[in-house]
Amino acid sequence: MILGLDSCVGFLHRDRPGRPGLALDMMEEFRPFLADRLVLSLINREQVQKKGFTKSESGAVLMDDETRKTVLVAYQKRKQEEIMHPYLKETVCIGLLFYIQALLLARYLRDDLDGYPVFIWK
Secondary structure, eight states: OTTSOOTTOOSSSOOOTTOOHHHHHHHHHHIIIIIIHHHHHHHHTTSSOGGGEEEOTTSOEEEOHHHHHHHHHHHHHHHHOEEEOTTTOSEEEGGGHHHHHHHHHHHHHTTSSSSOOOOOOO
16 A cells, blocks of 8 residues: 555456455566575575475465575575566665565556566576
8 A cells, every 4th residue: 555556456366355465466477486486495495495384184285484584584585685676777785676576567557657567587
């Protein structure tokens, strides 16, 4: 709401009461760069292993506390890393990317930009 956007009104995900459609939409941009890359790195470095997960009777897969801590610590460290933003051409912390992209989306929706500059990491 800081930028005047409603997190429940998305473009890619169906609107449902209480479901943050816009937040889910924006996460799609970062899934390969942030989520997938982080998970694969943790698996490849053997920081996360099969023994850290259990399958419940309902079929849900649950993460134990130690594995959860490992993932969260790695995620916090990743957010502190800096990259050159492909559109802004400025060095930014990865943790600010969500805010920056929301700002760019708000500017596009208000006709301040000709198009929305999707975050694509090369």
